Amino acid sequence: MKLWLLIIAVLLLAVIVLVLFSHIRFALKFQKRGPDERLEIQIIALYGLVKYHYTVPGFIFEGIRRGLHVKLEKTGVAPSVSADDKERNIDRKDVSEWMDFGKRALAATRGLKTWTAETLTHVKITKLDWSTDFSLGDAAGTATAAGALWALKWTLIGWISQIIRLKEKPRLFVVPRFVDQICYLTKVDCAGQFSAGYAVYAGFRLALRVIREDQGVRQWWELLKIARRGSWAKELKEQH
Known part of the structure; x- marks a missing residue:
């Protein structure tokens, strides 16, 4: 009996x-x-045993009142995960709700910004390709815009490299097309990874920060219940 317990413990x-x-x-x-x-x-985890694939086939701006229409297609290989499609409009109300939720999360967690910054430094970007082909319909304007776009891309990459570790040098391309019509094509191909062990450690540190904050656990419990019910705007307003 003890041998079986030892074998199970070792496994x-x-x-x-x-x-x-x-x-x-x-x-x-x-x-x-x-x-x-x-x-x-x-997203792939546990040596490929868990896989999630999300596809957003398009974003349609439907005006100021209706906002941005987004369709999300999700598939996955994991326990209790199946194909799932969702469509919704993202408007000013949604953005306001997310901002309120973020403010409440910051108030309920001691040093959340610091924790986020420290956690992101352990994310490794192993591939980053960003290509842009475009034409403004005018040769002079296209050439000027190409130079400005190069500067913008390298500025953004410099800012990202201060937050996330880049394991490989990014490959950036700007290809001006000198044609008499406006056209635009941009592609971003990015891949990366982070340690599952550090993810567990970061989760443990986050839990400690919540516990140390005054009424942090209660506030997070309320926020999670609100998020699950999807009634953010009404309930967050009532709690202020």
């Missing part, structure tokens, strides 16, 4: 070690050609 320890030493990998692909966009996000 459990081996599984825990394998999980902690695994990596959570992600890939992001974005393409915009004129008015058409497409965004794909893939």
Whole structure:
């Protein structure tokens, strides 16, 4: 009996070690050609046993009142995960609700900004390709815009490198098209990873920060209940 318990304990320890030493990998692909966009996000964990794939086939701006129409397609390989499609409009009300939720989360967590910054430094970007082909319909204007776009891209990459670790040098391309019509095509291909062990450690540190904050646990519990019910605007307003 003791031998079986020892074997089970060793197996459990081996599984825990394998999980902690695994990596959570992600890939992001974005393409915009004129008015058409497409965004794909893939997340792989536990040596490929858990996979999530999100696709946003397009964003349609339907005016100030209706906002941005987004369709999300989700598929996954994991326990209790199946194909799922959702459509919704993102308007000013949604943005305001998210901002209120963020403010409440900051108030309920001691040093949340510091924790976020420290956690992001452990994210490794292993691939970052960003290409842009465009024409403004005028040769002089296109050439001037190409120089400005180069400067903008390298400025953004410099800012990102201060937050997230870039393991490989980004590949940036700007290709001006000297044609007599306006056209635009941009592609972003990004991949990266972070340690599952550090993700567990970061989650533990976050929990400690919540516990140390005055009524942090209660506030987060209320926020999670509100988010699950989807009635953010009304309930957040009532609690202020």
